[in-house]
Amino acid sequence: MSWLRRESRATATLERPKDGKRILFPFDAHGLSSTALDAALRLARSQGGTLVPVFLARVPLHLPLDAALPRQSQLAVPMQDAVEQRATKANVPVDSRIERGRSYRHALRQTIEHERFDMIVLAAAAGEGPGFGASDVAWLLANAPGEIVVLRPAPDTDLTHTIRES
Amino acid sequence: MARGHLKIFLGMAAGVGKTYRMLQEGQAEAEAGRDVVIGYLEPHERPATAAQAVGLETLPRRGMSYRGNRIEDMDLTGILTRRPELCLIDELAHTNAPGGAHEKRYEDVEDVLAAGIDVYSTVNVQHLESLNDTVCELTGVRVRETLPDAVLTGADEVVLVDITPQSLIERLLAGKIYRSEAIQPALDNFFKIENLSALREVALRQVAEDVEAKRLPAETGLAVRASNRRERLIDTQAQQAIGERLLALVTPQPRAQRVVRRAWRSSQRLGAELDVLWVSRGTPTAEQEEQLEALRRLASVLGAHMLVEHGDDVAIVTQQVARDRGTTYILMGTPHERGAVARMLRPGLAQRLLTQLPGIDLRIVADRTRAVERFAEEEDL
Numbered sequence: 051m052s053w054l055r056r057e058s059r060a061t062a063t064l065e066r067p068k069d070g071k072r073i074l075f076p077f078d079a080h081g082l083s084s085t086a087l088d089a090a091l092r093l094a095r096s097q098g099g100t101l102v103p104v105f106l107a108r109v110p111l112h113l114p115l116d117a118a119l120p121r122q123s124q125l126a127v128p129m130q131d132a133v134e135q136r137a138t139k140a141n142v143p144v145d146s147r148i149e150r151g152r153s154y155r156h157a158l159r160q161t162i163e164h165e166r167f168d169m170i171v172l173a174a175a176a177g178e179g180p181g182f183g184a185s186d187v188a189w190l191l192a193n194a195p196g197e198i199v200v201l202r203p204a205p206d207t208d209l210t211h212t213i214r215e216s
Numbered sequence: 217m218a219r220g221h222l223k224i225f226l227g228m229a230a231g232v233g234k235t236y237r238m239l240q241e242g243q244a245e246a247e248a249g250r251d252v253v254i255g256y257l258e259p260h261e262r263p264a265t266a267a268q269a270v271g272l273e274t275l276p277r278r279g280m281s282y283r284g285n286r287i288e289d290m291d292l293t294g295i296l297t298r299r300p301e302l303c304l305i306d307e308l309a310h311t312n313a314p315g316g317a318h319e320k321r322y323e324d325v326e327d328v329l330a331a332g333i334d335v336y337s338t339v340n341v342q343h344l345e346s347l348n349d350t351v352c353e354l355t356g357v358r359v360r361e362t363l364p365d366a367v368l369t370g371a372d373e374v375v376l377v378d379i380t381p382q383s384l385i386e387r388l389l390a391g392k393i394y395r396s397e398a399i400q401p402a403l404d405n406f407f408k409i410e411n412l413s414a415l416r417e418v419a420l421r422q423v424a425e426d427v428e429a430k431r432l433p434a435e436t437g438l439a440v441r442a443s444n445r446r447e448r449l450i451d452t453q454a455q456q457a458i459g460e461r462l463l464a465l466v467t468p469q470p471r472a473q474r475v476v477r478r479a480w481r482s483s484q485r486l487g488a489e490l491d492v493l494w495v496s497r498g499t500p501t502a503e504q505e506e507q508l509e510a511l512r513r514l515a516s517v518l519g520a521h522m523l524v525e526h527g528d529d530v531a532i533v534t535q536q537v538a539r540d541r542g543t544t545y546i547l548m549g550t551p552h553e554r555g556a557v558a559r560m561l562r563p564g565l566a567q568r569l570l571t572q573l574p575g576i577d578l579r580i581v582a583d584r585t586r587a588v589e590r591f592a593e594e595e596d597l
Contacts, residue, residue: 100470107517118519124484126517127477134474145470146477147510148517164513165506 071099071168072145074161075133076182078106078154079125086173086201087133091140093171093199102167103133104147106157115150123148155186162194169197220329223373224308225338226423228415229406230260231384231393234338234377235306239268242304242336246272253300255328255335256290256321258307262392272304280315289313292324295333302334309343309363322367339363341419351415357406376423381412460488463538464520465530465548468494468507471583472549473514478581479547480518490520491541495530531568538573546576550583 075090077083087103094101105126107119130146137144149164151157161167172190175183182190187200223241225234235258246252254274275298278291289312295303305328310321318324325335342351345362352358368374379387387393388407464479466472476492483490492515500508508524515522527533538546551564563571569578 116516119517120484120519123480123518127481130477131474143470145510146473148514150513150517164509 070143071097072166073097073099073101074167074170075101075103076106076158076161076170076172077103077129078157079108079122082129082133083173083201086171087136089199089201090171091137091142093169094137094142095140097169099168100143100145101133101137102145102147102165103130103137104149104158104161105130106154106161107148107150108154108157109150109152111152115152117150119150154182155189158186158190159193167196169199170194171199171201173201217330217332220332221334221373222325222329222371223334223336223375224368224371225336225375225377226368226419227338227340227377228419229340229342229384229412231387232377232379234340235260236262236265236268237375237377238304238306238336238338239265239272242272242302243268245302251301253295253298253303255295255303255305256307257304260393261395264392273300278316280313282313282315287313289316290321290324292317292327295328296331299331300333302336303328305335305337308337308339308367309361311361320363322363325367339368341415344368347418351418357411374423376419378416378419381409381416384412385409460486460544461542462486462488462490462545462547463534463541463543464490464492465534465546466492466494466511467549468500468504468511470507472507472511474583475547475549475581476511476514476518476520480520482545482547482579483520486545488545490515490518491523491537491543492520493523493525493534493537495533496524496526497528531565531572534569535572538576543573543576545579546573547579547581549581551580 071094073090073094075087090101093099105122107122107126109115109117109119126148130148134144134146147161147165149157149161151160162170170190172182172187174187191198191200225238227234239254239257242252242254252272254269254272256277257269257274275294276291277288278294279286279288281287290305305321305325308322308325312319312321312324316324317327325337328335341347342357342359343361343363344365346365348359348362384393385403385407388399388402391399394402460483462479462483464476466475472494479490479492482488492511494508494511512522514520523537525533525537534546537543546569548566548569551566554564566578566580569576
């Protein structure tokens with residue numbers, strides 16, 4: 051009967067764990083830190099949680115807040131695919147999102163309002179690199195519920211470049 | 217008696233070659249052995265157009281006196297008495313001279329069609345009733361002779377006769393449209409590049425919308441008249457759509473996000489609209505509601521249309537939605553594996569969709585998580 055058991059294991063999917071932690075990993079069109087993503091994945095795996103990578107899209111003021119954003123989606127979709135690919139290799143369940151807002155911070159606030167998260171993993175920007183600025187981090191610490199992990203800027207590979215080049 | 221077949225040659229303005237093209241096709245039909253007559257022709261003193269009419273029988277016009285002037289118009293009774301197979305009738309939006317059976321020429325054409333005679337006719341887009349205000353706003357010219365849109369949408373065929381605004385102005389300057397004294401006033405008023413470009417866009421859009429409207433008939437069968445006027449019925453199941461439209465089948469769970477993204481990328485490449493469908497079998501759980509809301513937000517950002525339908529049989533509901541929306545391409549996630557007995561008792565969803573929706577492509581989006589699990593499994597062995 052071992053082949054039956056093996057078949058059953060092979061067809062199992064990475065389902066969202068019941069009552070598992072939901073770990074929010076926001077990023078925007080400026081880029082996606084590969085180091086931060088790996089760190090978020092390690093955290094998610096160690097906690098048995100689901101990674102929720104959220105692309106924060108900025109809606110220009112001349113458009114309504116619920117406007118379709120095909121241009122930003124052209125960047126967001128391959129970025130999310132890349133994140134999911136990496137998450138799957140790390141054996142971490144993933145539940146992606148795209149969230150809109152007038153600014154990246156507004157989009158982040160919308161994300162937190164729409165869904166519950168147990169932890170937020172945030173990559174702080176290193177100079178001109180991808181990530182969130184000091185004021186964003188301060189705002190999040192003051193306003194977001196749950197545990198917040200701010201990753202220290204470090205020499206990094208911007209995953210966005212890899213996606214754009216491919 | 218079977219109704220005649222109506223073919224309309226639509227143009228953006230006078231001089232694009234509608235009448236010429238109508239006569240050309242009339243000549244081809246006559247050459248093929250059909251009985252073709254000219255019911256009414258407005259050659260506008262254009263020699264090339266008049267030359268195209270040579271060899272075709274022209275029915276006499278109805279003459280009458282109006283306010284002391286002798287005027288001529290199409291003779292409806294003469295056409296009905298002559299009973300040709302195909303009648304060419306120019307200027308569909310024309311208002312008849314008093315004393316005729318009807319006020320408008322398109323009403324005469326209705327009688328001709330009702331008598332089982334095929335009709336080829338011509339009209340400019342600015343004559344369409346619904347576009348009258350738009351055309352006035354675009355060009356500053358209010359068109360008095362209008363045609364109900366239903367006449368155009370009810371036509372069996374609409375042929376857009378199109379040339380570029382630049383070419384049309386060149387034809388005008390060369391004296392191929394109006395006499396020399398009328399050229400400058402035309403250039404000063406209607407025949408401006410911006411007017412013609414706007415009208416051309418309106419005409420192109422009108423034909424595209426007409427095609428779309430004909431593509432999505434509400435009836436269960438679509439009657440199509442063949443050129444030999446024998447009617448045949450084409451089942452909508454085999455109906456081929458002109459534009460691409462994608463339908464992504466989802467269930468409210470995280471992996472649906474990837475299905476929608478893959479479908480959106482395909483729709484972008486095809487320049488197609490995307491619908492996202494979840495067939496709900498009951499009241500969604502709190503977790504499903506949360507996932508559904510996330511799917512709605514994703515669809516909204518991507519410019520896709522999120523549909524939630526209720527039904528016990530996903531294949532039947534999908535089939536209905538696909539027909540209603542004019543779907544050409546369905547994408548779905550990897551189905552859950554089913555046991556041998558279940559497979560024997562009932563074919564899977566993909567198999568049923570392939571059977572029930574012939575002519576619609578089906579694509580199964582790979583589930584990456586499964587691929588990794590399989591890879592891990594093989595490494596274990």
